[in-house]
Amino acid sequence: MIRSDYNRHPKLLILYASYGDGHLQVSRAIQGALEERGNYRSVMIDLMAESHPWLNEVTRRFYQQSYTLMPSLYGWMYDVTKPIKHNSLLGGLLHSFGSEKIRRIIAAERPDAVIHTFPLLAVPPIARRRRASYHPPSYAVITDFDLHRRWVHPSIDRYYVATEDLKQELAHIGVPGGRVQVSGIPLRRSFRTLDATDALYGRYGLSPDRPVVLMMPGAQGTLADLGEICSRLLSHPGLQIALVCGRNEQLRTATLEQFALHPEAERLRVYGFIDTIHELMSLASCILTKPGGVTLSEAIAAKLPIFAYRPVPGQEKQNAKYLSSKGAATIARDPAELCAQIMKLIDDPIRLTNSRLVIEQLQTAQTAADSIVSDILSRHSIMGRASIL
Incomplete structure (x- = not known):
């Protein structure tokens, strides 16, 4: 059976967080690269702000003030949670934020894929639930040169990273190399x-x-x-x-x-x-x-x-x-x-x-946003052709 929507552009959900400007800039860069290819079907969502506005504001203020008032505390928290696993008590709690909101959004929007530009991975746990009626593939765009395990989840289908060293770090903790692309970090056009x-x-x-x-x-x-x-x-x-x-x-x-x-x-x-x-x-x-x-x-x-x-x-x-x-x-x-x-x-x-x-020598041959978008669109083109049969 041929899908009636085979020729349409895939609909992509881009999830970010407003802790600093970086994650928003990365999301906009990806959206801009999609639009350059004629795909205007991406939707950007600040998941934490949408699902927990009060908690989002409190944690944003803490993040901003930590640079001047308590940098050592922030650094300690980062280091302590760096090896955290998705199935630990804390890891499960962190990834639960926004899960109900994103479940409703996915049910309503039915995106072809979800792109994470912040390590708030509420979508992968949904995908692992048997009662989930629809769960699109998830991609993670890691926005630093250092690997924090909050970015890692077995239900992430593909990772986009800044360097070959990051790819090797992911391989070291069991992520297959075929699921990781060295793209660089997306920047504005x-x-x-x-x-x-x-x-x-x-x-x-x-x-x-x-x-x-x-x-x-x-x-x-x-x-x-x-x-x-x-x-x-x-x-x-x-x-x-x-x-x-x-x-x-x-x-x-x-x-x-x-x-x-x-x-x-x-x-x-x-x-x-x-x-x-x-x-x-x-x-x-x-x-x-x-x-x-x-x-x-x-x-x-x-x-x-x-x-x-x-x-x-x-x-x-x-x-x-x-x-x-x-x-x-x-x-x-x-x-x-x-x-x-x-x-x-x-x-x-x-x-x-x-x-x-x-x-x-640290520059990538292709701009990161173009590289990521090309890879995602090619993957969905392959999925689309497969679904014709």
């Missing part, structure tokens, strides 16, 4: 082309004659010793700073006030939230950033040497350590060490070129 032009320098008030140190404290705009770091970097007459404070308007205002009378203030440009961060990355010589998986992937796409200052324990510290082991990132513990490392790079064109070459 704007990162496909990164060109520095005089017009861009002018748009951001920067000079094309000096190297740019891009500083990105993160979506909440937090970075310890920010004022001292800026002061030390400005003591180097040959560079300029582009500081992106994100949505932290208080930080932006305080920084502008602090450096208003600084003799080198014209070499410090301070911005709020910028949606076109790829443009600033195209102008930069290096980046100092909070090492979230998406931001690090953006830096890799732009071939920017990465500096991480006192990375918060947890996935971000592990991300930084991984890229440091590959020669793509430098971790510093105090402002003097950090600024000396940045200046050493800026002052040595050969070192800078070699750093970019190392980072280029």
